Amino acid sequence: GQSLEQPSEVTAVEGAIVQINCTYQTSGFYGLSWYQQHDGGAPTFLSYNALDGLEETGRFSSFLSRSDSYGYLLLQELQMKDSASYFCAAGSGGYQKVTFGTGTKLQVIP
Amino acid sequence: EAEVAQSPRYKITEKSQAVAFWCDPISGHATLYWYRQILGQGPELLVQFQDESVVDDSQLPKDRFSAERLKGVDSTLKIQPAELGDSAMYLCASSRGYGYTFGSGTRLTVV
Numbered sequence: 393g394q395s396l397e398q399p400s401e402v403t404a405v406e407g408a409i410v411q412i413n414c415t416y417q418t419s420g421f422y423g424l425s426w427y428q429q430h431d432g433g434a435p436t437f438l439s440y441n442a443l444d445g446l447e448e449t450g451r452f453s454s455f456l457s458r459s460d461s462y463g464y465l466l467l468q469e470l471q472m473k474d475s476a477s478y479f480c481a482a483g484s485g486g487y488q489k490v491t492f493g494t495g496t497k498l499q500v501i502p
Numbered sequence: 503e504a505e506v507a508q509s510p511r512y513k514i515t516e517k518s519q520a521v522a523f524w525c526d527p528i529s530g531h532a533t534l535y536w537y538r539q540i541l542g543q544g545p546e547l548l549v550q551f552q553d554e555s556v557v558d559d560s561q562l563p564k565d566r567f568s569a570e571r572l573k574g575v576d577s578t579l580k581i582q583p584a585e586l587g588d589s590a591m592y593l594c595a596s597s598r599g600y601g602y603t604f605g606s607g608t609r610l611t612v613v
Binding site for chain 2: 439
């Protein structure tokens, strides 16, 4: 089956940098995505890695190591509005099936 | 910005009743997904459509859940009969690449 592991909670200070890790076991893996979800809201797409290395999008960066079945999301210059749940999601199979992790709840404190 | 439309936004139903959710994906997105998300957990795929065809419904409880996308555009997810354990957020998403766009979801409460 497919499984993804993330820390359940992370707390960080406003203005700081935080890294959210994700390890996966997915057959037919082709890429790792990250989504942000505020309480009561729908997930929104943040980033995608198909190849090893770092992808940067503004304050957010995402990293993938296919050989280690590992990725992370890096959030810089944390803002209070970044308090949300963050999900890694592994894509697999020929029809772009995506399996989500259990999510990491990030709390940004002043 | 294009959006995925879902309705209703909230639904309260009694157990054993039937309930239906509707989704209209972004125009041109051939792939449509229905996910269920229980509070504090990640979304779980229920069914995936490619145009009007189901390509994955391995996690769909077929004894009570059904989904259709007759013309390959909008889609309906039905539960009959609803059970207390079905209380969750039901999310629709569409894509034509690697990033999904989710709708606002339907929060279902079964009483």
